[in-house]
Amino acid sequence: MLSLITFLPLIGAVAVVLAPKAWAKTLALVASLAAFVVSLFMLASYNNAEQGFQFVESVKWIAQFDIGYKLGVDGISLWLVMLTTLIFPIALWFSAGSITTREKEYYALMLAMQTATLGVFLSLDMFLFYVFWEFALVPMYLLIGIWGGERRVYASLKFFIFTMAGSVLMLVGILYMGLNAGTFDVEQLAAGRMFVASTPLFLAFAAAFVIKVPLWPFHSWLPDAHVEAPTGGSIILAAVLLKMGTYGLIRFNLTLFPDASREWSWLMITLAVIGILYGAAVAFAQSDAKKLIAYSSVSHMGYIVLGIFTLNEIGVQGAILQMVNHGLSTGGLFLIVGFIYDRLHTREMSRLGGLWGKMPVYGTLALIFTLSSVGLPALNGFVGEFTILQGAFLANPTATAFAALGMVLAAAYLLTFFQKVFLGQYRGDGAAHADAHADAHGDAHGDAQGATALLDLNWREVLATLPLLVLCFVIGLYATPFFTAMSASVQGMLASSGLAMR
């Protein structure tokens, strides 16, 4: 079943390449929806009480080094898999209305990326994991490089170099460990677990993961990548790709090197807290809406890293839930920015304003995603944030006090965003369009659409946001089932690695 989920999108990608161009959208959507449906079946038969991996598929691959093709899902990866299978159809659905050049390539790459990210979350073999990890890099590089904005070459290159730099260190770690232990099997490595060079290995893995997260001060690739990426790519980048980093920290750093994790938790917590405050402050100073949201990710991902390195059950579970929450709310916010960019071809907040009056549905949806990101109770972000802070308070009250200040800053920059774009006076069609022309973006569909009046969201756009919106409320009001599904695995991981000592 897991292989089916993982490779359905790739099969779809092949089909997109072979089929006529007109079918590309539909085929892509069908393939990713098929993966989503299968993942729902997986979710339905997932056993919450089970600590270890479920639906395991294992085939020998390179026997000489004990490298296997091994997939499995547990409470740590379950919701990330679900998030991935949910977000991709949404991103593709949105793209159907905004990507007009080289469609076949675009959809094929998106689908390939889905396979890669699912592979990352499901691999139980380090070698296989690395293959998927690197495989995820290439489609995103190309998505930014081909469908991106003005500075797309710079941004895609920066993205590539950054993540590659970290990956290389991780590869060294993987090879060293695998060759030393005689196996690349994650479960066996976790059970064996005595690595002499635990600190260097911890740091090698952490290098790859913290860049991907990105943890301060390794974040500077992210705003550039986001600003240049097409909306579909931004959604995937924020909602799924960043989670590969935080997932890796739990799956490998905590599980394989618990002692080093404890030893270095102060460093990770410090960087996380700096990132929370720094990301928020920089977000506040942005004038480009997309850049603002990109920096908000730096701040929000800081909370997740903080939760992970509390090394206790409450913090880690909060962090896992917050990965999903961040995917939902930030994915939603990128959709929101995408809608207006498709209409007015600007993201410069000083040129927007008063949109709530012009587009009531749009404004209301934007408000809900903004509030989810602010961490307002009754929406999902609050549950994750509070749980993380509670875990962190048990581990390190001082750091928590600083981290909590992020709540004030988040309100400041997100409400500024909302005010600049949606409140105040609408600046009028004429002005916005004149600016849009001055912008001279390389988008193919400019003038024809720009000349029409500013319309509220159509059903296609509302539909794209709806699943995210509903989940924001569901998690916000009834988070228990989400925690229940992950708790056995998280407890098991913390107990077997000896971290659970509170």
Add this chain to the structure above:
Amino acid sequence: MTMDLQIILPVLFPLVGVLVNSFFGRRLGERGSGVFASLMVALSFGASVLLLRQLSAQPHTEGAHGLASQLFPWIQVGTLSVPFGFQVDQLSILLMLIITGVGLLIHIYATGYMHNDERFPRFFVFLNLFISSMLVLVMGDSFLMMFVGWELVGLCSYLLIGFWFSEIKNSEAGRKAFVVNRIGDVAFVLGILLIFTTFGSLSYTEVFKAVEERGAEVAAAVGTITLLLFIGATGKSAQLPLMVWLPDAMAGPTPVSALIHAATMVTAGIYMMARSHVMFELAPTTQTVVGVVGGLTALVAGVIALTQWDIKKVLAYSTVSQLGFMVAACGVGAYTAAVFHLLTHAFFKALLFLGSGSVIHGIEHNPKTATHATGGHGGGHHQGIDPQDMRNMGGLKSRMKITFITYLIGGLALAGVPPLAGFWSKDEILVSASQSNSLVFWLLAVTAVLTAFYTMRQIRLVFFGEPRSREAWHTIESGPQMTIPLVILAVFSVVGGVVINWPFEAILPAHALSHWLEPVLGKLEVAHFDFGMAGIFSLLAIVAMAAAYFMYKRSYNETVKQEPLEKLGPLYALSSNKFYLDDIYRVLVVIPFHGFATVFAQVIDKNGIDAVVNGIGGAVRNASLVLREIQTGFVRSYGLVMLLGVAVLVAWFVFTR
């Protein structure tokens, strides 16, 4: 009907209103959506009354927990377990009745006040959402549930302050309110985190039981917890130093000011302290801080109220000042008196705000001078005078008779003139303060006199004398949707104090409120009615009002326009500049933060971190240029570099093993 459903009904009805008006508001039209929203609040009020009856039937003993129901587990992680739970006891039911009762009157009033507003249904969506949120705040059975309501009312406040958002200063005021409140909220959250860390639970019942059992052992932690909670309260209840948001919040439509920024939301801090009195009683240092902060806030806000010209700003500072009274009462341990004043203040201050709204509405919408036949308030399209500036008013006494009489009643109640509502509750606070903390007492005593003065100053400027503008000249009385709520609130402002907590053993049962609250607040020392003190303060109030009346009669009328308080020189400047609080914040917080943010964004993130990174990138690019000469693409060349590097490192690992 099961308890689960029954207890949640008051919250659910307004939520139905939210949904219906969100989706069908436009189709329902102005009348339909306004009536529906009001109806939902009426049902919520009815459901609360039913709960009151049920609660009264229960044994009235200390430590009883009232009606409770846990609907489902909201958050369950490890040992952290927070149910979606509600509880109705003697304290929360009082607030529920105020929220839904006063809320209903204000909904009805708003159907008249918001007439012809282009976003009429949306206004009622927010108003209904507020009612639900505020009910969650007082009905939640744990600190986290209280926080849920706490944040949601903050959201509603944000949305309603900035309701006329096309005017950017309105949305600015909303954002300021939310952000300043969040500063307090951070402390509140840290308090909650420490509560869980100390007691392993967040439910009121369990935490308070543990506090009583463990006593001295947890005193240090409780000291910190109460301080953190109190900082939270200074945000929502607009105390020093976080009071700066409330005056700006007057940018919202006047019904909002009456409901949220006078009668209900801003008293959340007092509710919170009364609810957690078990902890505050164990923390004498916090108690002192609370008392002094409350007293200082009362005085500072009272001084500022003396010199404001905006009719709503006077009331706003007056609200801050009166909240200071309640907070100070908590600080001296007089929780019953605090709740008592909360209730009477809800009546007379809502009345005053609605009355001011009637005045503003009258000046804006009178048939002779209205510049626009249709369209709501505040849209920024006024050519004429500022309709909230009292300098443009005067002589409305004969033009708006109902508004005048009810406003006068509200003013007298606020000034503490017997036997109106405010007199009794204020007196109880003063007596309690005099018995426990003389500094707090004197702060409040001075404020009480100032209150009477600024109240009469306002009444004189608005209603007496001759009109000082064409608009004021042509003003006529507002319609019945607006005047009927005024009359009802006026009745409560007259009899509220006597009925709720009559201090004598005659005619009515004595100290009804104190006894009613015993299961929650415990058997507190009942403050005895002090004839001497009551007499002195009544006299002082009347003297101050007379002084204000005659001073402004002489020096501010249609011929002379001279603010008599200007003679006070620097003190006047301090007052009219609001103690420079906003300027202090601008210099100490806002400008530095903007500076840091800009430096981070423009200098460090662009030149620092990025420069290092781009340096590396440049080096790699140069290397890749070399590689490109051997005809490789970007990606492949990095792949090659990577592989070479890996080979070297692997070799190093292998050989050094």
